[in-house]
Amino acid sequence: MRRSYPRDPLRIAAPSEKNEAIKYWVAKYDEERRMRVANQSTLKARATEAREAKQEAKSAKGQLVTLTKAQKAKEEASKAGYWSGGAAIAVALFYELCKASNAWIGGVQYREFWTHEAMISTLTFLMTTLFGWAYKCAHPDSK
Secondary structure (H helix, E strand, C coil), X not given: CCCCCCCCHHHCCCXXXXXXXXHHHHHHHHHHHHHXXXXXXXXXXXXXXXXXXXXXXXXXXXXXXXXXXXXXXXXHHHHHXXXXXXXXXXXXXXXXXXXXXXXXXXXXXXXXXXXXXXXXXXXXXHHHHHHHHHHHHHCCCCC
Protein backbone atom coordinates (compact mmCIF):
# COMPACT_ATOMS: atom_id res chain seq x y z
CA MET A 1 0.00 0.00 0.00
CA ARG A 2 1.43 3.34 -1.02
CA ARG A 3 1.03 6.33 1.11
CA SER A 4 1.39 9.96 0.29
CA TYR A 5 4.36 11.20 2.24
CA PRO A 6 4.93 14.83 3.06
CA ARG A 7 7.78 16.54 1.28
CA ASP A 8 9.34 17.74 4.50
CA PRO A 9 11.31 14.83 6.02
CA LEU A 10 11.39 16.67 9.39
CA ARG A 11 7.70 15.97 9.87
CA ILE A 12 8.32 12.22 9.81
CA ALA A 13 8.77 11.02 13.36
CA ALA A 14 10.10 7.48 13.24
CA PRO A 15 13.31 6.47 11.43
CA SER A 16 11.53 3.51 9.80
CA GLU A 17 8.98 5.93 8.36
CA LYS A 18 11.85 8.13 7.18
CA ASN A 19 13.52 5.17 5.41
CA GLU A 20 10.20 4.13 3.91
CA ALA A 21 9.58 7.69 2.67
CA ILE A 22 13.06 7.89 1.14
CA LYS A 23 12.58 4.59 -0.67
CA TYR A 24 9.18 5.79 -1.89
CA TRP A 25 10.53 9.09 -3.26
CA VAL A 26 13.60 7.45 -4.79
CA ALA A 27 11.39 4.91 -6.54
CA LYS A 28 9.04 7.70 -7.67
CA TYR A 29 12.03 9.71 -8.95
CA ASP A 30 13.40 6.68 -10.81
CA GLU A 31 10.00 6.00 -12.39
CA GLU A 32 9.58 9.62 -13.47
CA ARG A 33 13.11 9.68 -14.87
CA ARG A 34 12.53 6.41 -16.76
CA MET A 35 9.31 7.83 -18.24
CA ARG A 36 11.01 11.11 -19.21
CA VAL A 37 13.90 9.29 -20.92
CA ALA A 38 11.44 6.99 -22.73
CA ASN A 39 9.38 9.98 -23.89
CA GLN A 40 12.46 11.84 -25.09
CA SER A 41 13.77 8.85 -27.03
CA THR A 42 10.33 8.24 -28.56
CA LEU A 43 10.00 11.90 -29.55
CA LYS A 44 13.50 11.90 -31.00
CA ALA A 45 12.76 8.75 -33.03
CA ARG A 46 9.43 10.19 -34.25
CA ALA A 47 11.09 13.45 -35.24
CA THR A 48 13.75 11.53 -37.18
CA GLU A 49 11.07 9.43 -38.88
CA ALA A 50 9.08 12.55 -39.75
CA ARG A 51 12.15 14.26 -41.25
CA GLU A 52 13.02 11.15 -43.27
CA ALA A 53 9.45 10.73 -44.48
CA LYS A 54 9.29 14.39 -45.49
CA GLN A 55 12.59 14.14 -47.38
CA GLU A 56 11.50 10.89 -49.05
CA ALA A 57 8.18 12.42 -50.10
CA LYS A 58 9.98 15.46 -51.51
CA SER A 59 12.41 13.35 -53.54
CA ALA A 60 9.64 11.00 -54.70
CA LYS A 61 7.56 13.95 -55.87
CA GLY A 62 10.54 15.33 -57.79
CA GLN A 63 11.18 11.96 -59.40
CA LEU A 64 7.52 11.53 -60.28
CA VAL A 65 7.41 14.87 -62.05
CA THR A 66 10.69 14.15 -63.82
CA LEU A 67 9.52 10.71 -64.93
CA THR A 68 6.23 12.13 -66.11
CA LYS A 69 7.96 14.89 -68.09
CA ALA A 70 10.41 12.41 -69.61
CA GLN A 71 7.63 10.01 -70.50
CA LYS A 72 5.56 12.83 -72.00
CA ALA A 73 8.51 14.01 -74.10
CA LYS A 74 9.17 10.47 -75.31
CA GLU A 75 5.50 10.03 -76.19
CA GLU A 76 5.40 13.35 -78.08
CA ALA A 77 8.58 12.46 -80.00
CA SER A 78 7.10 9.10 -80.90
CA LYS A 79 3.91 10.73 -82.18
CA ALA A 80 5.90 13.27 -84.18
CA GLY A 81 7.87 10.42 -85.74
CA TYR A 82 4.68 8.64 -86.73
CA TRP A 83 3.20 11.73 -88.34
CA SER A 84 6.47 12.57 -90.10
CA GLY A 85 6.69 9.00 -91.36
CA GLY A 86 3.10 9.29 -92.57
CA ALA A 87 4.00 12.39 -94.55
CA ALA A 88 7.00 10.67 -96.16
CA ILE A 89 4.83 7.67 -97.04
CA ALA A 90 2.23 9.99 -98.61
CA VAL A 91 4.92 11.56 -100.82
CA ALA A 92 6.30 8.15 -101.74
CA LEU A 93 2.81 6.93 -102.68
CA PHE A 94 2.25 10.04 -104.80
CA TYR A 95 5.46 9.35 -106.74
CA GLU A 96 4.70 5.66 -107.13
CA LEU A 97 1.22 6.45 -108.47
CA CYS A 98 2.66 8.99 -110.92
CA LYS A 99 5.32 6.50 -112.11
CA ALA A 100 2.86 3.63 -112.44
CA SER A 101 0.29 5.66 -114.37
CA ASN A 102 2.89 7.81 -116.17
CA ALA A 103 0.60 10.75 -115.44
CA TRP A 104 2.48 13.65 -113.92
CA ILE A 105 0.99 16.95 -112.81
CA GLY A 106 1.21 19.18 -115.86
CA GLY A 107 1.77 16.26 -118.21
CA VAL A 108 4.58 13.88 -119.12
CA GLN A 109 6.81 16.78 -120.16
CA TYR A 110 7.04 17.77 -116.43
CA ARG A 111 8.36 14.37 -115.36
CA GLU A 112 11.94 15.67 -115.01
CA PHE A 113 10.68 18.56 -112.86
CA TRP A 114 8.75 16.29 -110.46
CA THR A 115 11.54 13.71 -110.15
CA HIS A 116 14.25 16.24 -109.33
CA GLU A 117 15.71 15.82 -105.79
CA ALA A 118 14.90 19.41 -104.81
CA MET A 119 11.24 18.92 -105.74
CA ILE A 120 11.02 15.62 -103.83
CA SER A 121 12.57 17.28 -100.75
CA THR A 122 10.23 20.26 -101.05
CA LEU A 123 7.17 18.02 -101.35
CA THR A 124 8.31 15.96 -98.37
CA PHE A 125 8.78 19.15 -96.32
CA LEU A 126 5.39 20.50 -97.34
CA MET A 127 3.63 17.22 -96.57
CA THR A 128 5.38 16.99 -93.21
CA THR A 129 4.27 20.54 -92.40
CA LEU A 130 0.71 19.73 -93.49
CA PHE A 131 0.66 16.56 -91.38
CA GLY A 132 2.09 18.49 -88.42
CA TRP A 133 -0.64 21.11 -88.76
CA ALA A 134 -3.27 18.36 -88.91
CA TYR A 135 -1.77 16.75 -85.80
CA LYS A 136 -1.87 20.07 -83.91
CA CYS A 137 -5.51 20.54 -84.87
CA ALA A 138 -6.38 17.01 -83.77
CA HIS A 139 -4.39 17.25 -80.50
CA PRO A 140 -4.63 20.81 -79.13
CA ASP A 141 -3.21 19.77 -75.73
CA SER A 142 0.18 18.74 -77.18
CA LYS A 143 3.07 21.16 -77.46
